[in-house]
Amino acid sequence: MRGRKLRIEWREDESFWRMRYQEENRPEAKRRLQALWLVRRGYKLAKVAWLIGVHIRTVNRWLSWYKKGGLEELLAHRRGNLKGRKPFLTQEQFLKLEEEANQNPYFTTRMALAWVRENFGVNYSYQGMYSLLRRRGLLAKSKSKAEEREGPVL
Structure with a gap:
């Protein structure tokens, strides 16, 4: 079954994605960078999702963030409540x-x-x-x- 052709205007070349992926320390951001690097290399979305261990919709969401605002937008999204629990002591x-x-x-x-x-x-x-x-x-x-x-x- 063939889907529609993926159209992304890449702002960075393939070597940039590899370098940025290797330099990243945050696991959540590292997965996103790896996924986009693989897509940039020509892997199909389903294969990328399987390799990374996420659902294909997750990869699609990451791609839409990238299309919307580039690398900054992709890495700006964070999971969960970043504030944490209110401390017991003032x-x-x-x-x-x-x-x-x-x-x-x-x-x-x-x-x-x-x-x-x-x-x-x-x-x-x-x-x-x-x-x-x-x-x-x-x-x-x-x-x-x-x-x-x-x-x-x-």
């Missing part, structure tokens, strides 16, 4: 927690849980607090890290 509360953590070089997750519950009435799960402290660099990974936060020994 910025001010977190700064107080950070102060507390910096006063004690051996500050632990359990200490943080108790301190936050006592001072702000906010209940975190152990894993939630651990993740927060690790992301913000407030947990000592080793004794040397704790000593580093403690300052030089005189």
